[in-house]
Structure formats: C-alpha cells, structure tokens
Amino acid sequence: MHNAVQILCVWLVGQPIIGLAWAASIGQDDLNQDTPYNRELLRQAKVAEIESFMDQKADPCDDFYTFACGNYKRINSAFSMEVITTGVFETLTKGLNRKILKMLNTAHDIHDTPEDIQVKHFYESCLRIKELNGTYSGKLKRLIAEFGTMPVLEGSSWQEEEFDWLGTTARIAFRYGIAPILGIEVNKDLASNQRNRIYLGQQEFPLESRSMYVDNATAMYRQRYRSSIQRILQRSLGVKSELARQTAKELVDFEVDLAQGLVDDSEGLDLSELTELLTVREIQERYSPTLDIDRLVFVSMGERVSDQIYEYNQRYQRNLVDVIQRTPLRTVANYMFYRLIWEFVETPADKPEKQQKVCLDLTKKFFAKNLDNMFYRRYNNEKSSREIDSMWRQLKATFNETLHTSPALDWIERPTRNLAIAKLQAMRLQVNNYAEDNFTEEFADLNLQSADYVENVRQTSLLAAKQMREMLHKPAKPFEAGSQLSYTPANILIENIIKVPVALLQPFYIWSDVYPSAVMFGTLASLIGHELIHGFDDSGRKFDAKGNAYDWWDEKSSGNFLKRRDCFTKQYGRYVYDGIQLKESAAQSENIADNGGLRLAFTAYRKWFESQSDLAKERLPSLRYTAKQIFFISFAQIWCNDAHPSVKALQVSTDQHMPGKFRVIGSVSNFDEFAKEFNCPAGSAMNPNEKCILY
Incomplete structure (x- = not known):
C-alpha cells in the first residue's frame, strides 16, 4: 500500500537500450570461452558501443x-x-524478460519445483484468457455478488439505504486484500523492525501520484484512464455505451477528489512526518462518525486489535471525510466494485507476442519473487x-x-x-535471489491450474490476504516490494540492506x-x-x-x-x-x-x-x-x-x-x-x- 515507496528509496530506471546485438549472434556458450580472441572481441565491442552513443x-x-x-x-x-x-535498465530488463519467457514457455524440466510449475500454470492461464469468452463477465459479476450489488448493473432497483461503503471495503480487504478507498496492511514496524504492525491509510491509486490527478500537464492521462474505465464497463460487464461513459466520468471525478489528500512529493516529507502511532480508539475519535475506524480494522483483520497502529498521511483521511459526505452513495458503490473487478480484468492482446508480454508482466505482478528465484537457479x-x-x-x-x-x-x-x-x-x-525463502510453505494453500485466469487471480488474492493478516502475530520477515526489486537496486532503509536485482x-x-x-x-x-x-x-x-x-x-x-x-x-x-x-x-x-x-x-x-x-x-x-x-x-x-x-x-x-x-x-x-x-x-x-x- 502506501508505505512501500517511502521505505524503499528506490532509484530508477527508464526502460532499455539496444543492448549488445553481437552477443546474441555469437552465442552465450562462445562468449563464455575465456580466450584471448574472445576477450579482445568483447573489448572492441564495448568500444563500439561507447563511441556509438557519443x-x-x-x-x-x-x-x-x-x-x-x-x-x-x-x-x-x-x-x-x-x-x-x-x-540501460530497459536493456537489462529486456534481457531478463527473454530468459524468463524462455523458462515460462518451456515444458516442465528438471529445474522446476512444484511451485515453479504452479507459476507456469498461472502464466499459461493468462495466455488462454480468450478461451474464457462469454464466461468472463459472469465470473466478474459473481465476484461483485460476494459483497453486494453494483448500481450501474442494477439501475433503478439498486437500494442506496442497503449499501454500507465502509463495511464493504473492509470485507473486500479481508477476503482479497483489495482495499478500495481506505484500507489497512500489515508490515514491519518502522520504529522496531523485528515486529509487525498495522498501517491504516489510503488505497493504492491506479495513477499512483497526486500530480497525476491534479496537474494540468497530466490531464490527458486522466482522459485515457476514463476511456479505459468506460471500455471495461462495456466489454467486461456489458454496460451500454452512454451509461458506461457517464459512469466512467463520475468514477474518475471521485478518484480525483480522493487524490487531493495524497502526499505532495515535492514537499519532501519523511516517514516520521507522515506516520503517527495511535490506538484504534484514538483514530476512531478523530474521524467519527463519518469513518468508523474501529469497525474497519475489526472487519479487515477479522479480530479486535488492542495494539497501537500507524495512521499514515492524516491529510488523506481528513479529505476523505469531506469527499464521502458530498459524494452520492451510488457513485461510491460503483467505484468500489469497479476497483474490485479491475484487479481481475485483462483484455486479450491481438497478437501472440503481445499476449506473452502482457502475461509476463502479470505473472511478475503476482510472482516476482518466484521468477527472480527461478532465473537465479538457472542463470546464476x-x-x-x-x-x-x-x-x-x-x-x-x-x-x-x-x-x-x-x-x-x-x-x-x-x-x-x-x-x-x-x-x-x-x-x-x-543479491535479491530469494534463495532462503520457503516457497513450499508460501504455496501450501494454492492449486493454480492452466485453464482459468480469473480463478487463479482469485486464489492468489485470497492467500495473500490471509498471509498478510497472519503476519500480525508472526516475527517480521524481509521487506518485499514485488517486481520493483527485480529491475532496480534499492536501499531498504528499514533493514539497512542494499538489495541488488x-x-x-x-x-x-x-x-x-x-x-x-x-x-x-x-x-x-x-x-x-x-x-x-x-x-x-x-x-x-x-x-x-x-x-x-x-x-x-x-x-x-x-x-x-x-x-x-x-x-x-x-x-x-x-x-x-x-x-x-x-x-x-x-x-x-x-x-x-x-x-x-x-x-x-x-x-x-x-x-x-x-x-x-x-x-x-x-x-x-x-x-x-x-x-x-x-x-x-x-x-x-x-x-x-x-x-x-x-x-x-x-x-x-x-x-x-x-x-x-x-x-x-x-x-x-x-x-x-x-x-x-x-x-x-x-x-x-x-x-x-x-x-x-x-x-
């Protein structure tokens, strides 16, 4: 959620250069032969690359x-x-992606663990998204039905008085780890990193930063985002064009309103200025009656929490109180259910190569650790x-x-x-190779198959939410940031460790x-x-x-x-x-x-x-x-x-x-x-x- 970026201090990236084209034509085995000829060839190639850029x-x-x-x-x-x-980092990533795709597209081999095979099943299910065809919309609607009804699908029969937005977001968070609008996560305690604590704060925003929602220079990205929402409502839920267009506008306007409370990165605020350790009761008193924090924490975690928790970015919660009071519940409900299905929606690409790239990115999103470990075991x-x-x-x-x-x-x-x-x-x-991780234990409740992408994402999300809740009562593990740590070195400040991808x-x-x-x-x-x-x-x-x-x-x-x-x-x-x-x-x-x-x-x-x-x-x-x-x-x-x-x-x-x-x-x-x-x-x-x- 919110604190990962703050704790990480990651430096970037763009994405790759042309790379050394000659390396592919010569062949890796030839290059690994340590001969005077090869050494001179490699030095000459480096000169050619350096001079070509200058x-x-x-x-x-x-x-x-x-x-x-x-x-x-x-x-x-x-x-x-x-x-x-x-x-250069795009080039490094391309090189890594080629090797990972080769692993994922290869039939199971002697290197594969049972967990590797499940990751391959996930990738294969993504490649086969088209096979879901007419059943895709039904699967998404069943996800919504677990938590209530969506106004844009129900029309005039939707009952506003029956909708409890805070209880719904808490139930979605408990079940799938998705927190529309406001949520909690369990992570290392900033001040005592041998234990875990709850952090309460903003949702993950699809456009990520405050400037993407409020700057004039980024208006075209908000327009593209609105068009994307409209397409998903039409294609994935069967909403008619004009209604989808109007609903998409309402959802983006609501999200822009919420984003007013995000941190302005240019202010240079550090974590000590953005987090406050409080009891649940103290936070409850701060935002009651609009935000029932006590119920949010109880339902999201499935238990009463007596320990203090961190409130992150108080500005967001204060803004949320005002936004919720002036926003129609119909819009809030449409937004929350859209954010739920957004995690499960993927449109098939028009070409197999594009679909492979999309599915590689999605597999990285859910299983970055496993892919890095698979690469390390094969290419160390x-x-x-x-x-x-x-x-x-x-x-x-x-x-x-x-x-x-x-x-x-x-x-x-x-x-x-x-x-x-x-x-x-x-x-x-x-080196971020996850060689010490117990993947067998982490995958104990998973049974991923190659036929149903939506079901695989559902299972993965269910397990991730359960494991996050259990962290509250376990010793802290090494900090994780998913695919971010696959392509860029990072200083994990909360561990005083530099991780190299x-x-x-x-x-x-x-x-x-x-x-x-x-x-x-x-x-x-x-x-x-x-x-x-x-x-x-x-x-x-x-x-x-x-x-x-x-x-x-x-x-x-x-x-x-x-x-x-x-x-x-x-x-x-x-x-x-x-x-x-x-x-x-x-x-x-x-x-x-x-x-x-x-x-x-x-x-x-x-x-x-x-x-x-x-x-x-x-x-x-x-x-x-x-x-x-x-x-x-x-x-x-x-x-x-x-x-x-x-x-x-x-x-x-x-x-x-x-x-x-x-x-x-x-x-x-x-x-x-x-x-x-x-x-x-x-x-x-x-x-x-x-x-x-x-x-």
Whole structure:
C-alpha cells in the first residue's frame, strides 16, 4: 500500500537500450570461452558501443550529457521503437524478460519445483484468457455478488439505504486484500523492525501520484484512464455505451477528489512526518462518525486489535471525510466494485507476442519473487556475484575512510559521524535471489491450474490476504516490494540492506571482467554507491544502524544538512526539460544519492588506480581517452536515454528522479575531479564557481 515507496528509496530506471546485438549472434556458450580472441572481441565491442552513443564534437565542459550521449537518441529512439523509454535498465530488463519467457514457455524440466510449475500454470492461464469468452463477465459479476450489488448493473432497483461503503471495503480487504478507498496492511514496524504492525491509510491509486490527478500537464492521462474505465464497463460487464461513459466520468471525478489528500512529493516529507502511532480508539475519535475506524480494522483483520497502529498521511483521511459526505452513495458503490473487478480484468492482446508480454508482466505482478528465484537457479553467474561483492567492499571501505578522516565532512559533528560510521559498518548488500525463502510453505494453500485466469487471480488474492493478516502475530520477515526489486537496486532503509536485482547479474550489459576497471567503477560502483548514499540522505538519515526509524542526528549537523540540501533544490529547480521548467522540490534524495554515489565511486576507483603497477587493461583499443575520462563517460552512459514525446510531461510530474540528462550534468558539474580530468575552465557550465556538495 502506501508505505512501500517511502521505505524503499528506490532509484530508477527508464526502460532499455539496444543492448549488445553481437552477443546474441555469437552465442552465450562462445562468449563464455575465456580466450584471448574472445576477450579482445568483447573489448572492441564495448568500444563500439561507447563511441556509438557519443557526440565527440560536443564540448564536454559545456554539456557532458551531449558529449557522452549525444547520438543515443538517434540509435535508440523511443518514438521509432514504439516504447515509452529507452535506457540501460530497459536493456537489462529486456534481457531478463527473454530468459524468463524462455523458462515460462518451456515444458516442465528438471529445474522446476512444484511451485515453479504452479507459476507456469498461472502464466499459461493468462495466455488462454480468450478461451474464457462469454464466461468472463459472469465470473466478474459473481465476484461483485460476494459483497453486494453494483448500481450501474442494477439501475433503478439498486437500494442506496442497503449499501454500507465502509463495511464493504473492509470485507473486500479481508477476503482479497483489495482495499478500495481506505484500507489497512500489515508490515514491519518502522520504529522496531523485528515486529509487525498495522498501517491504516489510503488505497493504492491506479495513477499512483497526486500530480497525476491534479496537474494540468497530466490531464490527458486522466482522459485515457476514463476511456479505459468506460471500455471495461462495456466489454467486461456489458454496460451500454452512454451509461458506461457517464459512469466512467463520475468514477474518475471521485478518484480525483480522493487524490487531493495524497502526499505532495515535492514537499519532501519523511516517514516520521507522515506516520503517527495511535490506538484504534484514538483514530476512531478523530474521524467519527463519518469513518468508523474501529469497525474497519475489526472487519479487515477479522479480530479486535488492542495494539497501537500507524495512521499514515492524516491529510488523506481528513479529505476523505469531506469527499464521502458530498459524494452520492451510488457513485461510491460503483467505484468500489469497479476497483474490485479491475484487479481481475485483462483484455486479450491481438497478437501472440503481445499476449506473452502482457502475461509476463502479470505473472511478475503476482510472482516476482518466484521468477527472480527461478532465473537465479538457472542463470546464476558466479563471476558477477564476485564482482558485485568486491565492488561493495571497496565502496564501503572508501566511505568508511571518508567518514573518519575527510575534512569535507566537517559539517557533521564528530558524535554524529561516529553514528554514521556505525550505520555504515552494519549496512549489508544482498543479491535479491530469494534463495532462503520457503516457497513450499508460501504455496501450501494454492492449486493454480492452466485453464482459468480469473480463478487463479482469485486464489492468489485470497492467500495473500490471509498471509498478510497472519503476519500480525508472526516475527517480521524481509521487506518485499514485488517486481520493483527485480529491475532496480534499492536501499531498504528499514533493514539497512542494499538489495541488488538478479537482472544485474547478466554479463556484458554494464559489467564484464574483460572491461577496464574504469568502466566497472563508472557503472556498477556508481550504482551501488548511489544506494549506499541513500542510507544517509534526507530519508535515510532518519533510520539507524539496525534499520529502525530514529533521528540520530544532532541539531547542528541536521541544520547543516538542510542548508546543503537547499543548494540541490535550487540547482535542480533551474533545469528545463523539453521546454518544461522543473519544480523546486524539497525532496532531494535521488539527487543527493546521484552526486554522492559518483564521488564515492570515483574516490574508490582512484584508490584502486593508484595501487596498480600494470594499467594496460585500463586503455580501450582505439578510444582516445584516459582511464579516468572513461570512468566519467561510463557513468554518464548509464543515464543515456530517450523518452517518447507523449510521456515527457508525465516524467516531470511523477518521477522523483531527474531525467537522465540532469542526472549526468547535475552530478559532474558539482565535482572538481571531473573538471580536472576534462580541463574545464572555471565558470564553464560543467565547472561552475558554486557547487552543491553533501557527501
């Protein structure tokens, strides 16, 4: 629900570049042969890729992104490739998806566990959605009938006085874990992460963020959403066109009203400001009589709860009181039942390849952990695991030394620096392979078959809701965020753990032991360094060495942090993206992590570089740049990307990460070492006189 994004501090993604096309033609087995010929071939291919993206006529001191990525859009145009975005993470995801599809489309083999076979059944049932035909609508209507009647289907015979919206949402939550409008979930206690607590707050919003509902720039997405609702009402429930159109408008208007209470990400509020630990009775008194919180919790959990629970984002509940009082119950009922069936509706694609892609995404939605584990068991690459672990140890040692001795961190008082050192020492890195998970236990009540997609989703939802309720009385397990952790590294603040996705284990995309260390540090190390710095950014610094929410900063150091953060707010607020002025935002976690991650990776690389006696491998054939320049070029090319023209306004409104261009130029323009390596004159665009620096 609500707190996953807050706790995660995930950095993004767009979605892939072209990848190394030659790798597919040569064959993986050939590449795995460690011969001088292959090593040279791989190095030449890396040079070709690096140079193909660059515009070497551009002045690196004027615009380093154009210098490093100026040709990228021409080669990987999102518009011509008919995708939302292109970038290195899209390429990694494509590579992972190809392997997962191969697993899912392969008849059961010796690698398959009984749980793998059930996941394959789920995927197969999605491929066979067309076979449901006329029975699909009936299945959805039976789901609605479990909880009452839907006005748009009942017409004038619908009885408003019989509809209890809060009781209905609680019953839906208890049975299927779906919480229309307002709900609860069980997750780790922020302040004491060895136990679980209940969190009460907003539903998951289909358009995700407040800006998607209130900004003028995102109006077209609300229009598309409204059209999608209309189509579902017509095709899946048989509602006539005009009535479906009017109902869809009412539902979106209601959802926009609800979204007024969502958190404005630009305010930079952290979890301590958004959550409050209260008794159920205290929350009940806050919103009674409009919101019967006591009954909501009791029915959703199936038991009386005497422990305190977290209320998340009080603004949402206060807004909800007003919205519910002025909204016709007919609209509320239509909305709730639409949100119920929305989880079960899937329209068949017109081509088998598209259907496979849709079904892969749906299988990831419900079984991301299983797919990552299946991939890991089949494609585990010991070289990559060793490389990631080695990089982690070097970065950790480098930041430890910086915290101990660097005058650049004198703005942090010594006692607070000592606590930061303790947090760093406790921080761990883990490949997100789920090797320790007991899938047999998790699947004990499932019996997924390949014929009925709706029934499979129903069973899966029933089990997930039951397991979530049971968590309240069990020790806390590792935090989960579904498919988010499959494609992007993340710092799980509540555990003080960095999780690396299995997608990153694939060789040749950003790492290979035949590449110069400059490339490895510029890419892999800067990504891991980014996550390490998240542990000390605006959100991360409010979690201690054990991963519990606790503000361990002294007042003077905290004040210094906020002053320095303000520099980033002003810097990044000056950028203009595709004619759109970016907002000044107090939320600077991603920019702080980009800047700090780059500095940390370069410092670690410089230490490595100075310790070597033979640096011949650091030069790439025919590439006329120094090793340290290659480091910065490699860093920049992680963020080479292109976005489809239709989504650029969406990017600006919804993504806390800067567009790739500004992730590059923002970071390098704050770094004296970059200016030194490229001989950028003082006062040039990439070497301004005033720089923003935290770590």
